[in-house]
Amino acid sequence: EVQLVESGGGLVQPGGSLRLSCAASGFTFNRHSFNWVRQAPGRGLEWISYIAGSSDTVYYADSVQGRFTISRDNGKNALYLQMNNLRAEDTAVYYCARDMVGVGRVVCDLWGQGTLVTVSS
């Protein structure tokens, strides 16, 4: 089955760290670039990071630049998001999203169900 499954969310104190994982299955992982997109409570979708298939290109939203790090392991079909120095405003459901192959831009044709991150003391 073609799917993405996120894990690693939870409750963390402000200033803390968390590492999210996204396990991919059912398709050729290294052919696709990937993104992390989040949705804060009551808010819309916010793109936060992109990684190319070979990890040679990464991008971040200004809101997480310098605090979050995206990475991938093509041998394990896995995507990661290391989140440091977390703030209350980082509270959200985090989705991993696969880019359509061959587009070279952010066109998310497969999404996971999301994992909830809550930053609170």
Place this chain on the structure above:
Amino acid sequence: DIQMTQSPSSLSASVGDRVTITCQASQDITNYLNWYQHKPGKAPKLLIYDGSNLETGVPSRFSGGGFGTDFTLTISSLQPEDVATYYCQQFDILPPIFGPGTKVHIK
């Protein structure tokens, strides 16, 4: 950054109605525009890419149009399963900004 606006922010229509959502970009994005459907507790779903291309498996009652700065998503005959929030997203220039969303309800 490119700014994206959507209208209306919410709408209520009857089953079988034709529904149109508009999306406007703050600058020309040619046809680099996607539409997504998001139901509560579910994964977002790509409906339309490149402004007007229907994603595989998406019902043909969904269609997209527009070019440059003004775009539309149309549901030709609203169904109960279409209750969701719909987002446009530009992918011409980083960051790939999403619109604020349009909530669709059934009367």
